[in-house]
Amino acid sequence: MIVTRGLTKRYGPLLVVDQVDLDVREGDRYGFLGPNGSGKTTVVRMLLGLVYATSGDITVLGQPVPKQVGKVLPSIGSLVEGPSAYGHLSGRANLALMDAAGKSGARRTRRSRIAATLDRVGLGGIDNRPVKRYSLGMRQRLGLAAALLRTPKLLILDEPTNGLDPQGIREIRDLLIELNAAGTTVFLSSHQLSEVEQLCTRVGIVDRGRLVRQDDLETLRALTGRSIVRTPDADRARELLDGQIELAQAGRLVIADADTAALNSRLVAHGVRVTGIEAERRSLEDVVLSVTGSGSDRVDVQDGDRP
């Protein structure tokens, strides 16, 4: 769906995106994860033909971008750096204008399509108030509605849950999963680990303009070869598993043993009550922190600069 080769963008001397090789496959829910200022938005803009690459190739839906971007954009729904709309018009009027602009669906069906899309993002009962009186969450939903207006094959979403409350985030996640199940590939750029972890099947991690890791979420969250045991009888377990315990705190033991089932029966056989046991996985956070530096919104004093 999206393939880039050596994608690079330079603003003057500033290297914003550096040799990025993205590979988003059909049916993916791809999480494009990186700290603020790591070049995510610039990549998204290049995919949509808004910003021109300094070097490298982009192929979206089998077409070269930006050369044939006009051919692929009708099949893409996008949300880039927050939603925007004409503040003095209603949400419906905004969607109607957006639909009328560019290659769009038939005019006869516009009204019903807009109503259906608004319904989908949870704005079905919206009145005719101008968008400037919408809350942030409502604007976000409206932006999403604009992206969904044409039932796209590919959704490119940049921070789609910004400004939403936990319930709204959940709703949008469910909506995206539903769309994905119906065949829409989702490319989601975010700096929120939990969002990506809960939604995505594949993850690309970007840091300071470079794609430092790209893999299936399952692979990234590989087993660590340790088990986590919760027990009220921590002391007895400690005696039993002496030497294997790497960390013990308040009834939670981290044990260097990958075979959870065997460990469990062994503990139980020796009369240790087990309230919970699971194989430890790397959290996405561990993965990200191990491959990225701090975000570019943090500016530390260089050693040589110190007075």
Next chain:
Amino acid sequence: MIRVELVKLARRPRSWVSLVLLCGLPVLVAVFVAVTHLAPPPGQGPALLSAVLSSGSLYPAAALAIVLPIFLPVAVAVVAGDSIAGEAGSGTLRYLLARPVGRTRLLAAKLVALVVYTLSAVILVAVTAYLTGIALFGAQPVAATAGGLTTSNIAATSLSGSGLSPADIALRTIGAVAFIAVSMLGVGAIALFLSTITDSALGAALGALAALITSEVLVTLNAASAVNPYLPTRYWLAWIDFFRDPIVWRNIERGFAVQGVYVLVFLAASWAHFATKDITS
């Protein structure tokens, strides 16, 4: 896309407020003049105003002369400056382009909307002024033409002009409207170009006005006489020549030519810049 742009223009309260203000100023002036019967003497005040007391049918021309120096260019510059920069500022530009609307198509649609706005502004001013003029000053045939001209380079003393029939005045007014509309498009083209450069609609509009003021200053400056014929405002008042008898075409033609070049050059520059620009707004 053109339809979309026209709908946007029409649904903006600002478009209507600016048109009402544009038409309102000449009406206000007409009321004062009609009440006091004190027109500025020939050679002072807005062009042609001194002639309107004799006939209201000249008032459209006088009204255009009233709004031409500031009101009209400001209104046009604001609309043109808003065209791309306004979309960029509100963040809608990226969504329009991702719709997709081709960049050239978007620019063309903006240009059409700008032309429509400019023409409606100029025509509306002329029409309301005509109605005001007839209502307040009557519609006697015009006796004096060249004599009534205030900014005339020709000696404004003789009342040598032959009478102008109402149809004649209408034709000449249409000519003046066309000339002023083209002059305003020159302003619009400059503002549109700046609008593709900056993301601030205000900046683009003010930039275009700054260019006009610079031009106005240089026009009056003898030391700048070398560039004088190429300044955008040099022939702005040439439309007054439509009301001479016979019409003096020389400056009118030059005015059209200069504005035409400005429009073409700045539109080409807008297109060249906008089509290759990184959209980071």
